[in-house]
Amino acid sequence: MKLSWDDMRTVMCLVRGESLAGAAAELGLNYTTVARRIARAEASLGVALFDRLTDGYQPTEAGVLVANHAAKMEAQTDTLMRALQGRDATLRGPLTITAPQLLIAHVLTPVIDQFCMAYPDVDLHVRATNDLLDLNRREADLAIRISRDPGDSLKGLRLTAQQSASFATPALARAIADDPTRSVDWIVYADYMAVPKNVDPSYPNHRIRMTFDDMVAIRAAAQAGLGVARMPLFLGRASDGLVQVPILPPQPYPDIWVVAHRDVWAAAKVMAFREMLVPFMRGQRAQFIA
Template sequence: MSGAKPLAWDDLRLVKAVAQAQGMAGAAAELGIDHSTVFRRLGALETALGVTLFERRRAGYALTSTGEEMVQSAERIEAEVAQLERRLQGREIAPAGEIRVTTADSLLVHLLTPLFARFQATYPDIRLDVVIGNTALNLSRRDADIAIRATDSPPDTLVGRRIGLIAWALYGRGSDFAGPSAISLEDEAVNWVALAEDMAGLKVVRDARDRLSSRQLRYRANSVLALAEAIEAGIGIGHMPCFIGDVRPALVRLSAAIPDYQAGLWLLTHQELRHSPRIRVFMDFIAAQLVPLRPLIEGASVSPSRIAAEE
């Protein structure tokens, strides 16, 4: 290989992208280049190295042992670069720059957006990049700087604080439940709505799957906000967080808060970012803003007259 072109970071990124996508099209989309460029660069790399990096199979591209070694190297380098970025950002001396925050749509709409507005009014030099999703992004790989999540078991690699416990209760449309009405998951006469299986980490989702019949369960959604809309439209009754159900006038609680369904509300960041001024002021500010909302979050703010029946 004397005189061969030295292996570059872009070469490692190329192999890693093809391996993850198991083909050219996905790799091209990931790298922002066209399919033919990926094909040409991969062929040139294998020729220059004198090795085969992928086996071309009908189901897609499979790594050879040499290709696996190259992908492992790429992942190590990527992790080291991300670690260096976190350390450098931890040495910032002023609260400025960008913070990428990941959270769920229900938390953003019903709790966080007004708090983010107050934060930016107080710290105008900090920009917020908000990423919505129900699955936790990888903070260690810098998919996000801060996660605001409902979880009972935050990852050991993250640090932060628990604001309180998110309470859940059973809700229905008020016009359908004018008076007290005892309802259980075994009630065959009532239509139900529930969260989708991709949120099966929540006990409320597992209970719906295990205890509701196909005739009872009329509607599923992978968004808590979509679930609230379905209940409000009269599709069925369902469990949802109290901080959503209690502020919607068209809905009424059909049960008290259910302890088995509650989950912690956490502000989380990577341990190497926690001393960064912008991260620290954000965590402190949002935590201070959320604490007065704990009665709403924990289901204690609703008046007894809005609860149709105790469970």
């Protein structure tokens, strides 16, 4: 009736991963090892933790119980790791940052490069994604986010305000300018199935031509001349083949923040990055507002 802590973690990963292979991937192990550990855990507890079904391992009630407790232990290790990281005064070793794909591509590359040059002993991992990584679970140490506030349990600094506006190809822009009453084709976000508010009333006719769930795709569609897209000023200005059109005057858009968990906010590497990022972004403010 004595269970290894690592075996508890394995049980948790198997419940979470829903298959030996999934758990093994999360643990960085071969799936046979996961199977063996589960067998050992069940033997030492004398309780079945999983039902072996044809399509995989299905946790029993007891298995879920173990997994839930292990999850709390994992939260504890996350807290510990953050605490250790927050104490770390060195400018060596790994640092993971995350930012929206397009912000990295069009704005942040220089400051990332500058940081790597200045601190060659830091091995910087950049996770360019639009998903919000969980800083509590240490998926990243520092995040640059577009949002209205830094969020709970996170510490943040507002880097700049920004605005959005409407963009299209020069040809389409000219056509609309020539005939403001023609119907304007919009390319919009999938979950925002409407023409943007506050469009200039000189352009009375609109329709939604297509929707995407990804800004890269929206921009590509706009660059292909398929319609007008609303996007942050920095993005439209940095995109070849697009010009700003006056249909939608510059609108408020969520601010850009740099955020980190409170525990790691003061870590040397996190501070060093921030101290390079903040003045850099201050110098770039003109890109973001009209």
